[in-house]
Amino acid sequence: MIDSPPTPPSPIAVAVDIVVFTVADEDLKVLLIKRGVAPYKDAWALPGGFVREDESVDDAARRELAEETAVEDIYLEQLYTFGEVDRDPRDRVVTVAYFALIDAQSVQILGGTDASQAAWHSMYAAPELAFDHNTILELALRRLRYKLEYAPVAFQLLPEEFTLSQLQATYEVILSQPLDKRNFRRKILNLGILRDTGRTRSDGPHRPARLYAFRQERFEQATGGKVIFSF
């Protein structure tokens, strides 16, 4: 209220942590890293690291993500900032959490990497994590489920072209509940954000499925710039 002398910038480190989701094997997976250093040495943790002085927080998240996955064009969104005093037992670290969605196919690279300590874990059977990362993970899941209902995020988890059954399976895995096939298809198609590629894919001893692609532009004009950023 009254002008106080400017508080000296505090010695607080700023980090980013990223919840990377993918869907594979009919399961929702999250990318975890085994820590090689204290604190929480040998514990699983979310990928992340400190923000450098010459990069924005968003850029730090993108950089860390690229270091772990070597994939471009990743859907990345800020989740929440965690700033409890004792969330890191040693230093004072405030972390900005992000969540990312990637197509399992395009990152197969990582699963088969060298002796690195990164691995996909089932979201629904995640281990105890370092720091407050379990809290972050839970929030990410809530946010993902929430967004699924009104934003076209499921497409980020699928390859360019996909079948409606794949899409439905993605929804079902994330929401942990079965959906009605006819209602699902009608709803999605009525949104007008899918393009029928005209192609089909044969999968086994049954009728081939039509392949669809996501029409980004269509969605953006439909929302009228309503969402996109945050939420």
Next chain:
Amino acid sequence: MIDSPPTPPSPIAVAVDIVVFTVADEDLKVLLIKRGVAPYKDAWALPGGFVREDESVDDAARRELAEETAVEDIYLEQLYTFGEVDRDPRDRVVTVAYFALIDAQSVQILGGTDASQAAWHSMYAAPELAFDHNTILELALRRLRYKLEYAPVAFQLLPEEFTLSQLQATYEVILSQPLDKRNFRRKILNLGILRDTGRTRSDGPHRPARLYAFRQERFEQATGGKVIFSF
């Protein structure tokens, strides 16, 4: 991927900025502070300040808010974290933005304070602000409008007991659009989150209005712990 040496915590300052909304005079108001120090000396800015080493980020926001308003029990929610490199022309400052909702009555205190530099401004005619605060403000408005539709935030802007007309006016000011009286009343009452106090209030040469109060518990059980935190 490969264990890199832990990056040394970077010299980045962490701040909080708070968008304090209230509704008064049939307008949506935001609390602004005239800066007494460089950078942006004499410019209007959001209330805020640096996070101290011994307090959580949330606590810093509550503290700054208390310093400006001297009101307790304020609705406060984290909004977004802004981390562009050059958002502060001098130092590297990452800011965690919050938004707060308070009842205009209970903070009249501030409006009539000493020669302090704090003042309510119309949200819809806000001046150029310091730093990236106009961006923060816009995001806060979007979030407020968004939340209004599915969360009981309007009650935070009203006194304990209020009339349905007051409530409707609050919605209208925030959404910048008129609402149908009958539909509004039916919808709100059907939510079952209001308690009819049995009292009425006379306001002028017309029928007195029923006074209602918000039933917090009812809402919490209705949402089944769905929202509350973030979103």
Next chain:
DNA sequence: TCAAAAGTGTTTCCCCTACACCCATGG
């Protein structure tokens, strides 16, 4: 010809919307 997934319509119900008049009071 069989197994397995793809694809397809209809009915019901509820919620949202649009819309206009009487009521209670103070001056």
Next chain:
DNA sequence: CCATGGGTGTAGGGGAAACACTTTTGA
């Protein structure tokens, strides 16, 4: 008695949910 805001009901349309069978293919 009049001006002012408080308070009320109904009909129609649109989207969500429930529900089962036919089609196409590979083996």
